[in-house]
Amino acid sequence: MTEKQENILSAALTLFAEQGFAATSTNKVAKAAGVSEGLIFRHFKNKEGLLAAIFEMVTERTKVILADVVMTNDPKEVIYKILELPFVINPRDYRMWRLIYAMKWQIQQYNTEKMEPVKLAAKNAFEKLGYDNPEAESELLLMLLDGAATAILLHEPRDKEAVLLAMKEKYKH
């Protein structure tokens, strides 16, 4: 991976996240990355290939982040760790997550699959804790996770700490 390749990926990630994939021309990406437009196609074949490369990068990162949750044994800790996820995102990664969340509405497969192991871990935790309907509870937890992440990425709630506390409260017993 040369420096210019990285520049292209970084510029594309920013622009795709800010303006959307379709609204971002390869010309804009090239200018933002400080390279010729042709180089994008040399390295990534076409515009979709560029998006695919970004998603590959993203998938690797998310695997690392989510691994900790899935490997946890204590059921209550699993739930708490899932709830904490959106609150411990590194602000440097915001553009990455914004891209993922925005693309969800255009491309289906990318997001749901990625969270499947988390959902399974949650379901398992709820089973261990004796919840009435672990399947529904895990579905609900992922909805909450999604909603919290959206709020943080879009309008940064005033008192994040208090919101997290209120969330955990709902899963005390």
Added chain:
Amino acid sequence: MTEKQENILSAALTLFAEQGFAATSTNKVAKAAGVSEGLIFRHFKNKEGLLAAIFEMVTERTKVILADVVMTNDPKEVIYKILELPFVINPRDYRMWRLIYAMKWQIQQYNTEKMEPVKLAAKNAFEKLGYDNPEAESELLLMLLDGAATAILLHEPRDKEAVLLAMKEKYKH
């Protein structure tokens, strides 16, 4: 509002929701609506004007839907009605909501303002019920609402009824 104007708005709504605003050409909209391309610009000035007209339509509809929640007095009923919102969406309105939720990531102002009265009603309800931090609780409730709506619009959870039940359970006391 002539029939062709309505056709344009309806076709644009569908296409914008399915493929995104930027990825939908005015040519496509005209063909789907069965009118000449020029007519779009006669009635809506430009492509953004078309989007603005759609959002105006949408804003009127949401006002009607949300009015019922805001006018409710009993605090527990307010919370339940907010939670139920995503579950009682008319499937015919799915494309409308998908467009709104997708556009959230490109245009900021449209969505947050619209939910402000709901958030206020929720905060008021939590205050009446003696919750520790009504501000944080109302923020959390809106996150949950957002997450639930997203799940329903994107991948239609298996047992919606059970999820709603689990949600209400969290606000029993």
Added chain:
DNA sequence: TTTTATAGTGAGTAATCACTTGCAAATGTA
């Protein structure tokens, strides 16, 4: 009847789109 206004068309327009090509410079590798 003439005028005015609105609704609608279809063929343009310049600009921008994703993408290709030919060629030069840099970088390995023997």
Added chain:
DNA sequence: TACATTTGCAAGTGATTACTCACTATAAAA
């Protein structure tokens, strides 16, 4: 050194883009 490969650029390509313009159709008002 010589040669092969990769990296990079500039200048293209045809297709598509949002939008304009000159024009017609309909119909109500003057």
